Amino acid sequence: MSEQTITVTLATEKKPKPDPSKLEFGKVFTDHMFMMDYTVENGWHNAQILPYQPITLDPASVIFHYGQAVFEGMKAYLTAEDKVLLFRPEKNMERLNKSNDRLCIPEIDEEFALDALKQLINVDREWIPTGEGTSLYIRPFVISTQPFLGVAASISYKFMILLSPVGSYYKEGVKPVKIFVENEYVRAVAGGTGSAKTAGNYASSLKAQQIATQKGYSQVLWLDGVEKKYIEEVGAMNVFFKIGDEVVTPVLNGSILEGVTRRSVLDLLKHWNVPVVERKISVEEIFEASKNGELKEAFGTGTAAVISPIGEFLWNETSITLNNGETGELAKKIYDTLTNIQNGREEDPFGWTVEV
Structure with missing residues (x-):
């Protein structure tokens, strides 16, 4: 062909x-x-x-x-x-x-x-x-x-x-968003179509997003479809958490979409020698880390926004605020580096950009 x-x-x-x-x-x-x-x-x-x-x-x-x-x-x-x-x-x-x-x-x-x-x-x-x-x-x-x-x-x-x-995703600068943890609806299950970028995945996400918007939240944090316990994605983005000195993101499990920005963030963090791990992570662990003062940052990654910092989570009527509701240092550094590489303002040591 x-x-x-x-x-x-x-x-x-x-x-x-x-x-x-x-x-x-x-x-x-x-x-x-x-x-x-x-x-x-x-x-x-x-x-x-x-x-x-x-x-x-x-x-x-x-x-x-x-x-x-x-x-x-x-x-x-x-x-x-x-x-x-x-x-x-x-x-x-x-x-x-x-x-x-x-x-x-x-x-x-x-x-x-x-x-x-x-x-x-x-x-x-x-x-x-x-x-x-x-x-x-x-x-x-x-x-x-x-x-x-x-x-x-x-x-x-x-x-x-x-x-x-x-236009720019952030017309007034990068600002953290408020996230609603969804307990009823699920985005996908292992063995389903969650790891494929197919139209039906997005149609089935609309109801939960509508509810979150009505409650004053920007996006939904999706939990796994079996136990409704483990974190999968945030809205239509992959998600990362900085707990202590380590960055954690949900491991690909057959229901999570393998994002190109996600892969790039993992590569970038390893390049900077920032400890990063892909594993199962429960919403309970995140709220516990916040309670213990260990949860430093959270952010979504995707094509549209590149990096979307998270300032608040609401789960079972309990809310937590991250980094005083401000963009974290690591999220900003990743955002600046990726957008600079994408726009040719910074050297691309990975060979990621392709000239048309």
């Missing part, structure tokens, strides 16, 4: 560019998109970059009825030297195929997909915003398109990539 060519059809009319200072997440899309099709007879084929437009699907398409869909999230950054950088994009393509495998979707040629992404970014390069903290969000995704109401894997698919200029 890597020998395929990509047909390029340019838009005859360009959309107006949004004000970089007023960008919201995922509401504005560039002039073009990438799309290719899969059929059993031809495999992945018909790769094209074309003007951004609606697509037509049969009402009986599998995606509408059984949710056979996966996606990724990544960003492109414009440096002061006018270079366009991607951050560990091969990890996203690798994870896309892991999700594909879990959802019985045919594997995509990762090298070809990355090449297609680079071509699409070059076509819409002028859409990459230049303001502080801004970037071009990238959404690759696969949907099942066979019109069939039987419960089975589709025999046809579309793989698409959309681009969306986004």
Whole structure:
């Protein structure tokens, strides 16, 4: 498949560019998109970059009825030297195929997909915003398109990539968020689809998020689906805790998504010789560590925010405050280092960035 060519059809009319200072997440899309099709007879084929437009699907398409869909999230950054950088994009393509495998979707040629992404970014390069903290969000995704109401894997698919200029996640600086520990609903269970980035995982998380928002909390802390005791993720992010001098994050267990930012934070902490461990960690242990004065910091990690410091947890009507509700020293150092590397402001000793 890597020998395929990509047909390029340019838009005859360009959309107006949004004000970089007023960008919201995922509401504005560039002039073009990438799309290719899969059929059993031809495999992945018909790769094209074309003007951004609606697509037509049969009402009986599998995606509408059984949710056979996966996606990724990544960003492109414009440096002061006018270079366009991607951050560990091969990890996203690798994870896309892991999700594909879990959802019985045919594997995509990762090298070809990355090449297609680079071509699409070059076509819409002028859409990459230049303001502080801004970037071009990238959404690759696969949907099942066979019109069939039987419960089975589709025999046809579309793989698409959309681009969306986004503003800074922290418009007023990095500030800690309040987290509600969810005891009733669960995000995923081992053996389920929690380790895949599939649409249904996010649909099933909405109810708990709605309840947390009504209570005045920004996100949900998810516990395991069996004992409802062990910490898994925070919102749609992986989570880290600094207890004493050691940093702890939940070990991947089959229900936790393996985040690219999570992996990068682990690599960075090891590079700095900060003690870090992946293990099971209970919410009870966190509250006990807070009581003993050992819980120093907590933060989420993910593509959108990079690092999201946590200032408060509420669990069973008991709340704890971390670091006086302020961003911790370690969280800030990680955030600054990762964003500097992503934007080409700091040396990249790991070879994480890829120039488009």
